Amino acid sequence: MSSLLHIIRFTRTLWPLYLGILVCSVVTAAAGLAVPFIIARATDTVTDTVGGRLTVSSAVTTVIVLAAALLMAELVTTVVSNVGGWLGDVMSNRMRTILSVRYFEKLLNLPQRWFDTELTGTIVSRLNRSIAEVTSFAKTFSNSFASMLITTLAVLVISGIYAWPLAVLLLVITPVYIGLTALTSRRWQRLEGEKNTEVDLAGGRFAEVIGQIRVVKSFVRERGELELFTRRFRRTDALTRAQSTHWHRMDVLRLGALNLVFFGIYVIIFVRTAQGAFSLGDMVLLVQLMAMARNPVQSMSWVIDASQHAIAGSKDYFRVMDTPVDGRRLVSVDAGTGVVVEAEPEQTDADPAAALHPVEGAPSIAFEHVSFAYEQGEDVLHDVSFTVGRHEKVALVGESGGGKSTIVNLLLGLFPVGSGTVRVAGRDVSELALEPLRRSIGVVFQDASLFSGTIEENIAYGRPGASPEEIREAARRANADRFIEHFPDGYATVIGERGLRLSGGQRQRIAVARAILKDAPILVLDEATSALDTRAERSVQAGLDELMADRTSLIIAHRLSTIAGVDRIVTIRDGRIDEIGTPAELAASGGIYAQLLALQDSGQRRRLESFGIHG
Template identity: 55%
Template sequence: MRSILRILGTARELWPYYVGIIGTSLAMAATTLSIPFILKAATDYVVAASRGQTSGISTAIWLAAALLAADLVNSLLTNVGGYLGDTMAVKLRAALSGKYFAKLLSLPQKYFDGELTGTVINRLSRSITETANFLNMFANSLFQMVLTVIAILAITAYYSWPMAVLLTVIFPLFMWLTTRTSARWQVLEAEKNHEFDVAGGRFAEVIGQIRVVKSFVQERRELTKFNGHYNQTILTTQHQSRYWHTMDTTRRAALNVIFFGVFAILFVQTARGNFTIGVMVLLIQMVNMTRQPVFSMSFLVDSSQRAIAGSRDFFTVMAELAEADTLPAVQARADDGGRGPAGIEFDAVSFGYPGGADVLSEVAFSIRQGEHVAFVGESGGGKTTLVSLLLRLYTPSLGAIRIAGTDITDLALDDLRADIGVVFQDPSLFSGTISENIAYATPDASVEAIMAAGRAANAHDFISTFAQGYDSQIGERGLKLSGGQKQRIAVARAILKDAPILILDEATSSLDSKSERLVQEGLEHLMTDRTTLIIAHRLSTISSVDRIITLKDGRVDEIGTPEELAATSGIYAELLALQASATKKDRKRLQAFDIRG
């Protein structure tokens, strides 16, 4: 239950709802408890009237009216409390979801490297939904029920302490038996949640890459694997439910024995004349009001266990160190719009991904401000890793990276990344309009600025052919656009960002010749007066840069102009020779560099 209280504590802004729910619960408990007392008075009055000890019907009418008033007030309070509980639950869900999303956005790249997207989404849906649902039920019924039970025990003790003792024993006995059940239940619930997470993660992957699945005719295999995970949850649930309900039968049997003792005392005491008929009716009402929450407790405990399990997953994610928490605190700069091209220096940088060997070893080079530099090396040789380190998605294990002479660890992350524009091989567009995607980094950009960026990226002409123009919806990941069209939108996005440093990470590698030419024209406009790092898969792109840096086995092999490196026996010269060759062996060797000529 501590984790549930932590959940409530994370949404302190909802305290007016908490107070309102407590207030209505107290009032509901009072009206609920008043009904047995009214029935007691009515019973005693009717019994007395039947014996001729009193006359008239006005008192009976007033007692019936009092019963009606209690019922009406109770109905009103129930619905007011229900409204507050429903609103509190959805606000809590919104607050927790927002905090979860904010936390995910703050986490370093390495966290996502080890998690499936679908798994991350499934945790949000399961953990927060189950917790919010439990708290909704708690607000609408459980809290009021607990208050009512406490009052019932106090009233019962006034009339018969042995009955109160027996009723009191029910709750610790039930909770003790439930606790013995809970440990095993939690283990099984964790196993079930794991299967749900894996299935959800794979589901998101398959839907996101449905074209690949269909083209390789793997629908049946994916469905079989998906169903396999859910079938395992069925087996686990059957085991879990069989165990839970076996124990629940034991719990209920123990409670039935205790209620036998309670009713035996009540009937005997009434038969001996210690209780009037009205008091007996009152106490029967009290006992029955106790029976319902006790027998409902197994369901409530089951729901709370799910909420607790879900909240643990939530707090596990929330306990992850945010990206900013692992970095030195740096003052963000005031944005004066005075950014210009900046030089870049890698000083003996080494880096390896967790659990693997170093991808880069003592990499050292300098790029002058405004210079265009291409990186060449075999696939997997660390070219893209250089980009990730420059963006501080990862931190070098050794060495330093400087921009304009300043170590990037001395720059605020937002400032660093604001100064870098990136065009990836995968355009990575979002659902929405063309305009929204171009203005993704600058959401306040004017329509004129967006269209200017579209023209500069050679995208305006094809955008104008759409009925809605820049307001056209492009679908998830831009599925309504061709590869060349998506890439030109990505170039326009980088143009509008207007960052002094530009990274082109294989930006034209997957395009046909016509699309490449159009995109390349946009890139040349984008590269003007910008320090540019190019990871290229086209020799035509590499040949136009100021310098080339070749990487071999994670180290810098050569640095020079295209003309200088063409005259050596290094990687670039080898690439030129391989491109000129028509042999199958040389073409295969060329593929190792992912070079397409």
């Protein structure tokens, strides 16, 4: 129940809808309760007429008035219940909007470390399942359960007025039934949690497989993936059988107790009527009231079943929502409207959308005795120190796994520094707001990481308000305009998920154009051409050269040909700085760069010799 109360607090801006639903429930319950009284009065009127205690003409007038009252009560019930249903529909959808937006907001603010341990499909599956279960329960509760609860309480009071033993029996069965249901739900909820885990893992794998379907097909893994997916859902079959067996076994016990109590209730009503304590109309009234009380109690198992789904779903939801965000938020939304209402706190610049203003005389990038570990006690970087001056081009060189990409992650604030200091434009990254920090840095990754949509939308991703002329100029400078204009739809061409309709070189040139349009003062090239063939690399490199002009650049590259024109090279070995110097200096030092250069030269000689060319 605390989980459901948490949901209500989380969506407290919906209180006008909650109040409207409550009012409709009270009116509907009152109109429904009027029906047994009207029928009871009509029964007594007919009985008195048959017994000669009332004239026919008077009886006809009375029963017509009662029939009109019955019609009015039914009409009120029909209209008000539908108004309440409309409010419930609006409320549940608004709740879905709030919970979905807040979940997405939370994901956008979570640290990179959290995503490294989660499957994308699992995150999506958890969102869909959790919110669907919570909003479904909220809609069901608002449309039916609230009025049933009010009706039950009213019946309890009315029956107590007519005969206190009836009220006592109703008071007994309600807590007994709810207690047995609560006892049942403990095991049910545990099994539901296990089932949700299997469904989320299956959903995560499903999304991962569909996203990499070419790899699956090329390695002929269709059967294996299907078997894994099937195995997880078959586990849910076994869990459901155990869950349902337990639930229905206990339901027999609950309903057996309910039937026994209502046997006693009907015995009291019939015996008291036979003894003359109740009129025939009173008996009809009480029988109908008891039926009105029995239905909500009997439906309690179904309501609690839906609530357990909602509770299990909300626990998964709030497990994500309660994850710490390292104290720095990029976006925040109004809980009721989903509109962004707050820029990141403690901005260091007046304009949060602007790049950082550099401290006079400070280097653009500075790592000062930085150590870092992804896992506790396993440092990836050890006492790393180097600087990149304004408009300087510096390359990071080293073997794979040496820590080069980790340096980029720390520079972007994707992970907190373990020890030491990272400075951008002379300012400590750990003390900066993330938005101006990341606006100051343009990145071109090895994977272009494009989005579904048009070419124009992808180029303008970093500057959504850019004009068409600015977008085309960025594409021209990135050496991408020619192939874009060859498409029938030009810049309006839809490129598909992750840009799969484009070649690797085309995707990378779009990424370069995106970075050019962003126009950040600091540029990071993270192996931007390593996945391309020689011809595509040349096209992309021309764009990169244009991008690096008059800009501070930090370049990670495996192909040494791409860093021949840099000002300095920083070599990294096992997470430590090995050498720092110009390309000429390091080529003669015998260190990592010289060794890689020698390997590259020998590889080129072998390729030439394979074509019969000897140096």
